Structure formats: C-alpha cells, structure tokens
Amino acid sequence: MSLAESWDRYAVGSKPRRRVNGKGDATWLNWTQYADHGPDEGVLGPVAGRWVLELGSGSGGNLAHLVTLGATGRGVDVAPARKAVALERWGHLPGLEFRTAEATAFLRGTGETFDVVLSIFGAVWFVDPDTLIPLIRSRMAPGGILVFSHLPPGSQGPEPVGAGLRYDRTPDEWRRILTGHGFSDVRMSLIDPPEGRTVGTMLVRCST
Template structure:
C-alpha cells in the first residue's frame, strides 16, 4: 500500500471535527489532540494579509479559521480524501484552496512564497526534518513563521503504519535542528495535558531570517 493509500484509508475512517466548539465558535485553531485545550492562533502572530501554508491540512478546519481572520490559505495533504472533504466543507470561504500532494514534492515544485507555515500533527512529524526543513525554509518569506505540533516522544501515534514513521525529538533537539537549518528564534515546549490526561503536546515555533 502506498503512502497516499495508507493516509487515505486513515482519513476515510477519521471522525470529523465538531461544527461548534465549547465557546460557540464555528471556526477555531487547535494545536493539541484535546478539544477546547491549549493555545490558539496567537502562536503565529497576526495573520491578516498573510499567505499561509498548512502541511497536512486534513479537513481544512485549522486553515479555514486563519482565513476567516484575513489570511489567504493553501492546504496540502497526501490523502485525496482529505482534499475532497475540505473542499466540500469550506466551499463558501474565499481565499482558501486545497491540493493533494506529497509535501516534499509540492515544496520542490512550487514557486510560491509563504509568510506562515504550520503543521498540526502533520507532515513535520512524518518527514525527515533534514529533508523537509530546508524545503520549507526555501519557500518562506523573511521573518515568516514556522510552527508545528505533535505528540511528545513516546506518545501514542495517530498515524497509519508503524511508529517508525514518526520523527520524534525532544524540545532541545528540535531547537537545535531548526537552528542548524537556518531558522531563528526557535523555541519548543510541551503543552500540559488537561486534568486527567497523561500525554501533553509538543509545540514548536521558529522564524525565517
């Protein structure tokens, strides 16, 4: 089974996001694996007027929220089913598009530049950072923000296939890797889980010089 087929099978069986969150909002950004928990889009700084790329965009809900705040967004996901669902759900939202592609191929072929790149339990967790990060950096504007989240090392994996597909690193390791690939102001930390849950969330942020 190919990578796209594996992720497509996973996507078809995944549960869609709720239509409304606990505070009554119809769009929102969630960095963690828990509903109504953790930081919001402020991690990215102001997004109005900025071009945003999400790697592993899923159903498009996080990216759609940023577009409602004034960004223009492009979501890339390897699973064709994700593009289908995202386009159906967000068909009425201008400034938002989705494509099916493997992220390294997309970043190699595109000539677009982006002000913000994010990955929430997405491609940054599953693609060798020494391959992916230089490609991301090459498509980012000066001062652009890269932010991503995933489970900490040892956390239960949500992806199809073996846990060997993940690229788990400690906060210190992520900071060192990002700095080594030309990113600045790299910071990585663990977001504590909600009460009664054991596993937190790794949240990493850096900028392009």
C-alpha cells in the same frame, strides 16, 4: 500500498470535526489532540494579509479559521479524501485552496513563498526533518514563521497502519535541526494535558 493510499484509508476512517466547538464558534484553531484545549491562533501573531501554508491540512478546519481572520491559505495533504472533505466543508471561503500532494513534492514544485507555515500533527512529524525542514525554509518569506505541534517523544501509541514512521525529536534535537537549516528564535513549549489526561503536546515556533 502507496503513502497516499495509506493515509487515504486512515482519513476515511477518522472522525469528522465538530460543527462548533465548546464556545459555539464555527471556526477555531487547535494545536493539541484534545478538544477545546490549549492556545489559539495567537501563537502565530497577526495573520490578516499573510500567506499561510499548512502541511498536512486534513479536513481544513484550522486553515479555514485563519482565512476567516484575513489570511490567504493553501492546504496541502497527501490523502485525496482529505481534500474532498475540506472542499465540502470550507470550499465556499474566498482565499482558501486545498491541494493533494506529498509535502516534499509540493515544496519542490511550487515557486510561491509563504509568510506562515504550520503543521499540526502533520507533515513535520511524518517526514524526515533533514529533508523537509530545508525545503520549508526555502519557500518562506523573510520574517516568516514556522509553527508545528506533535506528541512528546515516546508518548504516543501505535502508528496509523501503513502511514509511515513518526520522526520524534526532543526539544534539543529540534533546536539543532531548525537552527542548522537557517531558522532562528526557536521556542519550545510543552502544553500540559487537560485534567484526567496524561500526555501533553509539544509546540515549536521559529522564524526566518
């Protein structure tokens, strides 16, 4: 079974995103694995007029929210089922496009540069960082930012069947990898879980 087929099977069985969040908003950005929890798009700074790439865009909700704030968005996901769901839900928004591709193949094939790259439990967690991070850096505009989140190392349960390895890295390891591939101002934070939960979320932000 190919990587795309594995993720497609996982995507088909996943629960669709709610139509509104706890505040009644139709679009929102969520960095953590918990509903209505954690920081919002402010982590990225102003996004209006910026060209945003999401690697592992899933059903498109996070990227769609940034587009409603004035960004132009490109979402890339390896699972064809994700693109179909994203287009059904968000295809009406101008300035938003979704593509089915493996992250490194997309980055190697595009000639575009991006102001913001984000990965929320996405490609940065599932692709060897020594391969992916320099490719991301090569497609970023001067002054651009990369932000990603995933579970803290050693805290997750079983991996999605057939989906491939997770590349857990500690904050110190991420700092070494990111600075080694040309990023600066690397900032790490651990978002505490909501009450009654035990696992937080690691959030990493850096710039070109």
